[in-house]
Amino acid sequence: MIVVIQCKDQVGLVSAISGVMAEEKINIVSMREHVDTQNNRFFARLVLQQPANEAALHSKLQAVLPDDAVIHITLQPNKKIVVLVTKEYHCLGDILLRNHFNTLGATVQCVIGNHTTLQDICRRFDVPFHLVSHEQGSKDIFEQFLVNTIQQYEADYLVLAKFMRILSPDFVARYPMRIINIHHSFLPAFIGANPYRQAYERGVKLIGATAHFVTNDLDEGPIITQQIIPVNHSLTAADMVKAGKEIETAVLAKALQLVMDDKVLVFKNKTIVFDV
Amino acid sequence: MIVVIQCKDQVGLVSAISGVMAEEKINIVSMREHVDTQNNRFFARLVLQQPANEAALHSKLQAVLPDDAVIHITLQPNKKIVVLVTKEYHCLGDILLRNHFNTLGATVQCVIGNHTTLQDICRRFDVPFHLVSHEQGSKDIFEQFLVNTIQQYEADYLVLAKFMRILSPDFVARYPMRIINIHHSFLPAFIGANPYRQAYERGVKLIGATAHFVTNDLDEGPIITQQIIPVNHSLTAADMVKAGKEIETAVLAKALQLVMDDKVLVFKNKTIVFDV
Amino acid sequence: MIVVIQCKDQVGLVSAISGVMAEEKINIVSMREHVDTQNNRFFARLVLQQPANEAALHSKLQAVLPDDAVIHITLQPNKKIVVLVTKEYHCLGDILLRNHFNTLGATVQCVIGNHTTLQDICRRFDVPFHLVSHEQGSKDIFEQFLVNTIQQYEADYLVLAKFMRILSPDFVARYPMRIINIHHSFLPAFIGANPYRQAYERGVKLIGATAHFVTNDLDEGPIITQQIIPVNHSLTAADMVKAGKEIETAVLAKALQLVMDDKVLVFKNKTIVFDV
Amino acid sequence: MIVVIQCKDQVGLVSAISGVMAEEKINIVSMREHVDTQNNRFFARLVLQQPANEAALHSKLQAVLPDDAVIHITLQPNKKIVVLVTKEYHCLGDILLRNHFNTLGATVQCVIGNHTTLQDICRRFDVPFHLVSHEQGSKDIFEQFLVNTIQQYEADYLVLAKFMRILSPDFVARYPMRIINIHHSFLPAFIGANPYRQAYERGVKLIGATAHFVTNDLDEGPIITQQIIPVNHSLTAADMVKAGKEIETAVLAKALQLVMDDKVLVFKNKTIVFDV
Missing domain, CATH: 3.40.50.170 (Formyl transferase, N-terminal domain)
Incomplete structure (x- = not known):
């Protein structure tokens, strides 16, 4: 399962995202993040080991991320x-x-x-x-x-x-x-x-x-x-x-x-x- | 300031590490992590925006990471x-x-x-x-x-x-x-x-x-x-x-x-x- | 038409080969040659503008080249x-x-x-x-x-x-x-x-x-x-x-x-x- | 010794150039030539084994090449x-x-x-x-x-x-x-x-x-x-x-x-x- 996120940058985003995963007992196989400091924008992509409930995960992430966060959760390949x-x-x-x-x-x-x-x-x-x-x-x-x-x-x-x-x-x-x-x-x-x-x-x-x-x-x-x-x-x-x-x-x-x-x-x- | 970590892999490591940074109000400029699934080994490198107290940061990280964790904190270039x-x-x-x-x-x-x-x-x-x-x-x-x-x-x-x-x-x-x-x-x-x-x-x-x-x-x-x-x-x-x-x-x-x-x-x- | 030649090296090979072409009024579109000095061996590849009589060209080239010359003349693609x-x-x-x-x-x-x-x-x-x-x-x-x-x-x-x-x-x-x-x-x-x-x-x-x-x-x-x-x-x-x-x-x-x-x-x- | 030539293209140029070298008993170590068919232009570069008399070689080449030929003969490195x-x-x-x-x-x-x-x-x-x-x-x-x-x-x-x-x-x-x-x-x-x-x-x-x-x-x-x-x-x-x-x-x-x-x-x- 793949999660892709972008939103405005602020302190604690990686912690917030990975905190959700830890809470849900989901293992992060790999995580890449990037901050565009010029545009103050945060980007992340996570590969998760276990498939999770998409809707539940989406709302939990939404809750800890800035309002402008765009979150895509996908099961490949589709x-x-x-x-x-x-x-x-x-x-x-x-x-x-x-x-x-x-x-x-x-x-x-x-x-x-x-x-x-x-x-x-x-x-x-x-x-x-x-x-x-x-x-x-x-x-x-x-x-x-x-x-x-x-x-x-x-x-x-x-x-x-x-x-x-x-x-x-x-x-x-x-x-x-x-x-x-x-x-x-x-x-x-x-x-x-x-x-x-x-x-x-x-x-x-x-x-x-x-x-x-x-x-x-x-x-x-x-x-x-x-x-x-x-x-x-x-x-x-x-x-x-x-x-x-x-x-x-x-x-x-x-x-x-x-x-x-x-x-x-x-x-x-x-x-x-x-x-x- | 750069932090490099390796230890055995377990669920919640990214959360633990980024949680320490969030707690200390340290902004993570970039973070890369890799899990060697064959060897069950976790590797991470963080670039931090602010210089922090090295000894304090080290002990806080040590506290949340597995016992075998090897943590290097460096100020470049030295x-x-x-x-x-x-x-x-x-x-x-x-x-x-x-x-x-x-x-x-x-x-x-x-x-x-x-x-x-x-x-x-x-x-x-x-x-x-x-x-x-x-x-x-x-x-x-x-x-x-x-x-x-x-x-x-x-x-x-x-x-x-x-x-x-x-x-x-x-x-x-x-x-x-x-x-x-x-x-x-x-x-x-x-x-x-x-x-x-x-x-x-x-x-x-x-x-x-x-x-x-x-x-x-x-x-x-x-x-x-x-x-x-x-x-x-x-x-x-x-x-x-x-x-x-x-x-x-x-x-x-x-x-x-x-x-x-x-x-x-x-x-x-x-x-x-x-x-x- | 393509001509590929290899033979032992000696002075005058390029002249001999290109002389045959000039005599036959064949334009050489491109010619590449290489001498392996360690093995005293000559290699050449010519692209000719006009198709020529293969047998005639082969024998004319054979006549001016060393006895060990290997000459391939081909019309592409075949x-x-x-x-x-x-x-x-x-x-x-x-x-x-x-x-x-x-x-x-x-x-x-x-x-x-x-x-x-x-x-x-x-x-x-x-x-x-x-x-x-x-x-x-x-x-x-x-x-x-x-x-x-x-x-x-x-x-x-x-x-x-x-x-x-x-x-x-x-x-x-x-x-x-x-x-x-x-x-x-x-x-x-x-x-x-x-x-x-x-x-x-x-x-x-x-x-x-x-x-x-x-x-x-x-x-x-x-x-x-x-x-x-x-x-x-x-x-x-x-x-x-x-x-x-x-x-x-x-x-x-x-x-x-x-x-x-x-x-x-x-x-x-x-x-x-x-x-x- | 290196010879670099450019002139208008015509049948027999490689033969003419290599003929001069053969006549002078100069071994050609490598020869590269290119014809720009769009501009009808011939280019060549020869590496010669022996140093030769530059002026003599130049005039012999000039004699067999088109009038517009530009011939550079150089001894490296200079x-x-x-x-x-x-x-x-x-x-x-x-x-x-x-x-x-x-x-x-x-x-x-x-x-x-x-x-x-x-x-x-x-x-x-x-x-x-x-x-x-x-x-x-x-x-x-x-x-x-x-x-x-x-x-x-x-x-x-x-x-x-x-x-x-x-x-x-x-x-x-x-x-x-x-x-x-x-x-x-x-x-x-x-x-x-x-x-x-x-x-x-x-x-x-x-x-x-x-x-x-x-x-x-x-x-x-x-x-x-x-x-x-x-x-x-x-x-x-x-x-x-x-x-x-x-x-x-x-x-x-x-x-x-x-x-x-x-x-x-x-x-x-x-x-x-x-x-x-």
């Missing part, structure tokens, strides 16, 4: 995701494989594509695929179709696995901090279109990928994780695209693992990631 | 080190620079060399250098001279900064978990002499370095930190030695930073490192 | 592979995905498993799966069945994608430098069984994986590529196994890419890898 | 550098150590600082230090003093080792592709002032450093090399500055090694780096 794609297979393929072998930490409810390219691979894994074309009308209509499709499923998170359409603020507002995107550069470098072409033109010696939550500001949401690989003059822009796919797949997989394990907390535009 | 070297300058030079500019987190009390090669660089930094030759007699006599020299100084740790002599169990026993060595391979690969030659002959695609505490078993002590760099067929064994020096310097610097910040706990033959 | 597996899906899944989307640089002819665990995933990708159980008789009989199955297909390389049986010298001798294995440690550390358990016990701060050609000496063949990831005290041996799977998949994928692109030359027990 | 600093010691200290122990691949002629902070460390290494204050008058006057000081020495390269003043186009134009800067971010992210503060505010999960040649466009010159290190929420902006110094030192050291070894060619705004 996350559900909807994946949005366009044409590239590498991220989706990796997700479908892990989903199929129950190592994703989540269940893929369905895949939505704005092209039919990836329908076949979903079929092979017995995962529902929905075509929602962006060419049927306005952006509003496109997004309404997306929403309608998503609403057919329970979904804790939407995963943009190389979904090449920009979503409107209205759409994003429906799923606050619940949309995860993989961007094909080490943000904030190369915001916007064709980052590998930009990287090639600039002559950088490393390229990367960034998984982040989607907000209204394109490519500006809270970063979950990033990785890079070295490159050199011998790679064309096309070679960089190819090399980049490897790192995109790895970074999105890592981000999903972190989010599905409730290791990622968000405050303002930044994440607190309680990784190893 | 470590003192003695550095042992042979002929290579790269690790010593880096240490002397940081020492000179007060960024080492420790004070170099003196440098002991079994050759005079590095006497001049110590003189330039106004750090005492002592020649203790290994060619004056038996290993026993050599080590007795080392001990005599070290005893002239207070030293929390001995740092073997490319000291190319193997120390006897008797010597090591005098400084338990207080001798830090840099080994020029990613242990446990290439134990013993000429690791870069061994790496070259084996045709590995990465070489590395390992900082570890010294125990009686050569190259077998608890590992503090390790790093690697990629290599390929174009490097000769000599090129690997050269490339390796960069990583040796970086790894020893990192290890010293961790140890001087009281971020490294040792249990049996392994370390718990509470890094970022 | 490699064929047979994959051997046991129960773990991560490496095979990645290979099947790339194979399905034509980004492997090779064609998977069939998969052979000594368990049925991975039969279903092969079926989903329309790739033939053959069960060859190791429990039907002696090791000789097991390997004879393997050989019989492999012989039904053309195969440039056998890929051991977490195939957990040790192959006999007789079997290995049938496919010299044509068997690629993924070993779950950064060799030469942790040779043999349970490397992650060994890594956990040793308390290393990084774990890795190694792709290598298989020879008679277990885990001692020429290394193609290696990578590592950082770990710490918070990972159990089981966590290391899980984290290791990510790096195993990545390392085997990289090795296959290098081998399928004819970027890997072997001499004695080492590889020359003409990567970027 | 580079001379002038280092410009402000107050931070880490890059300069590393350079002075390597210079002192003859592992820099260059000789530090003098250090110029716009503060006196680093005068003492230069004195300790017997390297001339010149104070050129930026507070004595206009930027023009400041730069004229810099030029006057530099002119007292032979200098192949100027190294900005955390020199915190922006140089004018006029100054830069005097030393085209001869000024090397270390920028404290992985460019093009965080151009301009306070990159670590920017990185902290953005919540990135990696920070880095970039060594580049200085051009008129601030932070936009050809990149020589870049590296990153992972960071997380637990680092304050000040912690990032501290962690960043380690990577700045390493990146500048690597860049200097590459440039001093004549492994870096520049064309338009990009570098071709013939590293291992």
Whole structure:
């Protein structure tokens, strides 16, 4: 059982939280805490040995914590995701494989594509695929179709696995901090279109990928994780695209693992990631 | 102020520790804890906002913790080190620079060399250098001279900064978990002499370095930190030695930073490192 | 078109080779060469702009090179592979995905498993799966069945994608430098069984994986590529196994890419890898 | 002896170059070449076993290469550098150590600082230090003093080792592709002032450093090399500055090694780096 807490900081929070656990005879397997002194904010994640009564534990914690405390108690693994794609297979393929072998930490409810390219691979894994074309009308209509499709499923998170359409603020507002995107550069470098072409033109010696939550500001949401690989003059822009796919797949997989394990907390535009 | 604790694990330890702090109105800036479930062992490191009375805090913690609890309370930076070297300058030079500019987190009390090669660089930094030759007699006599020299100084740790002599169990026993060595391979690969030659002959695609505490078993002590760099067929064994020096310097610097910040706990033959 | 050459070193080899190309009006897109001065051996890899007559080019090169020259001229992609597996899906899944989307640089002819665990995933990708159980008789009989199955297909390389049986010298001798294995440690550390358990016990701060050609000496063949990831005290041996799977998949994928692109030359027990 | 060539690409260049070497009975230890097909440009670097007559070799190469060929022939190590600093010691200290122990691949002629902070460390290494204050008058006057000081020495390269003043186009134009800067971010992210503060505010999960040649466009010159290190929420902006110094030192050291070894060619705004 995992407990994630954030609230304003004050003396005695760790004591208060661990006191509740001691009182309930619950063993804390691991506890991570962080204080953002600039924002006077406290964050904690606890892994508990025994499952406890969620409601009871929640109210006991609420009683000893500041009023603004946000407390999440979860039993893993129970996350559900909807994946949005366009044409590239590498991220989706990796997700479908892990989903199929129950190592994703989540269940893929369905895949939505704005092209039919990836329908076949979903079929092979017995995962529902929905075509929602962006060419049927306005952006509003496109997004309404997306929403309608998503609403057919329970979904804790939407995963943009190389979904090449920009979503409107209205759409994003429906799923606050619940949309995860993989961007094909080490943000904030190369915001916007064709980052590998930009990287090639600039002559950088490393390229990367960034998984982040989607907000209204394109490519500006809270970063979950990033990785890079070295490159050199011998790679064309096309070679960089190819090399980049490897790192995109790895970074999105890592981000999903972190989010599905409730290791990622968000405050303002930044994440607190309680990784190893 | 930093508090480091290890003891046998039981329910309520975090609560007990943080309860003491809350009672004393001490704010916990950060707290890391780890339970080794295999060995039923609890480890914690706390950074406290206010300096407190060390003796009082120690006894209050002792009172709420199991009898076997080992509690260290320290005010940084106050470590003192003695550095042992042979002929290579790269690790010593880096240490002397940081020492000179007060960024080492420790004070170099003196440098002991079994050759005079590095006497001049110590003189330039106004750090005492002592020649203790290994060619004056038996290993026993050599080590007795080392001990005599070290005893002239207070030293929390001995740092073997490319000291190319193997120390006897008797010597090591005098400084338990207080001798830090840099080994020029990613242990446990290439134990013993000429690791870069061994790496070259084996045709590995990465070489590395390992900082570890010294125990009686050569190259077998608890590992503090390790790093690697990629290599390929174009490097000769000599090129690997050269490339390796960069990583040796970086790894020893990192290890010293961790140890001087009281971020490294040792249990049996392994370390718990509470890094970022 | 790719030309790979190795022979004893002598003055004028680059001139001789590039002279043939100039004479034939073939543009050299890229050329990499390496001289192993210790063994007096020359290695080169050329990417040519235009396809040329293979036989004619081969004989012209033979005429200007030393008698011992080994010359391979290939048009990509035309490699064929047979994959051997046991129960773990991560490496095979990645290979099947790339194979399905034509980004492997090779064609998977069939998969052979000594368990049925991975039969279903092969079926989903329309790739033939053959069960060859190791429990039907002696090791000789097991390997004879393997050989019989492999012989039904053309195969440039056998890929051991977490195939957990040790192959006999007789079997290995049938496919010299044509068997690629993924070993779950950064060799030469942790040779043999349970490397992650060994890594956990040793308390290393990084774990890795190694792709290598298989020879008679277990885990001692020429290394193609290696990578590592950082770990710490918070990972159990089981966590290391899980984290290791990510790096195993990545390392085997990289090795296959290098081998399928004819970027890997072997001499004695080492590889020359003409990567970027 | 090292030969570096760039010219427009055409069929037969490798043959022409290696033909000259064969004719002169010069053994090529290693040869790297690259064709930028987008710009139709050829680049090569050769390491020759025997020293040859430079002028003779130059004219023989000129005779077989296109008219626009730029040919550099150098005997290592013979580079001379002038280092410009402000107050931070880490890059300069590393350079002075390597210079002192003859592992820099260059000789530090003098250090110029716009503060006196680093005068003492230069004195300790017997390297001339010149104070050129930026507070004595206009930027023009400041730069004229810099030029006057530099002119007292032979200098192949100027190294900005955390020199915190922006140089004018006029100054830069005097030393085209001869000024090397270390920028404290992985460019093009965080151009301009306070990159670590920017990185902290953005919540990135990696920070880095970039060594580049200085051009008129601030932070936009050809990149020589870049590296990153992972960071997380637990680092304050000040912690990032501290962690960043380690990577700045390493990146500048690597860049200097590459440039001093004549492994870096520049064309338009990009570098071709013939590293291992």
